[in-house]
Amino acid sequence: MNLFFCILFSIFQISYAHMGHDKELKSIPRLTDASIFQLNSTWKNQKGESIKLPDLRGKPRLLIMLYTKCETSCPLIVEDLKQISRELNSKEIEVSLFSFDSARETPKSLLDFADKRKLPSDWTLFTSDANAVAELAAALGVRYKHLQNGDYIHSNVIFFINDQGEIVTQKEGLKTSSADFIKKIKQTLKTSDELKKSSK
């Protein structure tokens, strides 16, 4: 008898969950064809909170992939990112760092890195499993290689993606000029502002 109620209750729960889900789907327009938020992977941030990639929808974003035990190029790319973020000086743009290191990265190692590198408190760092990393890197066109000593060789790219998760522009390599990258981002933000105003 207990079992019967248990099953009945589960059925209710499942159908209830489905109802909620349907409602959610209706209110949000479909993701665009090129949106990286079509990847539905789950990540953990430096506070230990779980998020799904599509949860990041709605804000324009600077995005990089790195790993926090990296001693060579990663500190450089992070400094680069700080500089760009300062120059843009926009409250609207979020900043996200995704780790390659599915084997060793934890919310704590992300938090330690944020402290050590004095990252602004509103930046978010994420870690997930090897599949999620591989798919995100593939979608962004980031190449990487995991070496047996735990290090990663990887391309150094800073992406700017719009609120729908489409790549708008990217800056490749270290020590390259940011001027064009920043110009393009400012243009994009301006255009989307104008669009918003005209639709009101």
Place this chain on the structure above:
Amino acid sequence: MKNLTITLFLIFSPEVFAVEVGLPQEIYVPVFRDPGEKDLIVGPLFVDTVPVTNLEFLSFLKKYPQFQKSKIPSLFADSNYLSRWPNDLTFAKGESRFPVTEVSWFIANRYCEAQGKRLPTIAEWEVASDAQSPELESKILDWYGRPGAKLRNVGKGSPNKFGLKDMHGLIWEWVANFSESIMSGDSRGGSPTDSMFCGGAALKAKDPRLYAAFMRFAFRSSLTAKYTSNNLGFRCVKDKKEGVK
């Protein structure tokens, strides 16, 4: 009668065409090494005997309509995706046992996942293909030298030493970690590719016969995850768990 034939074909096809071959544990010796890169142990594995065919891919598309050519988002495949197929659920006439090609890494990945399998890694593919064996070298180079060779039914080639067919001479194949092949040296100091291209002695590799391995390295480094091409297909592998025959 025709329906019956097709039904029988579908019933028996997994046994006849999609059988797997057991690959024992082997050591993979990378031809082009990054600093700190060591030999790798691969296997034991089950490897698909032949590449995935159009017919097998069709049943996947029926189950996962979101990957049909009219519905595929541009994030997952370029505009050439399945362009040999006249429409969503029809492959070109007479090509049921041709290897499926014009499939991106994303979709090849999802296909294998749906079978409870995965794409092989570079190391696994290199070992399974027996590509570094001297006897195969000239055959492989001969095929690389004939771009645009025509597709045909899978399984016609002679099996290699593991019993695998069509590892060379029919199509190129996706590997899980293709993006590990990085040609430009910009993200790393002293990469093997620096010495590969600097000066007249282009290849640091000791053996000029490793040219074929270099071709595969170069090909993989030119790929992106949504790329598709007429001569690029895939096969899947499955880990062989301890104690399971």
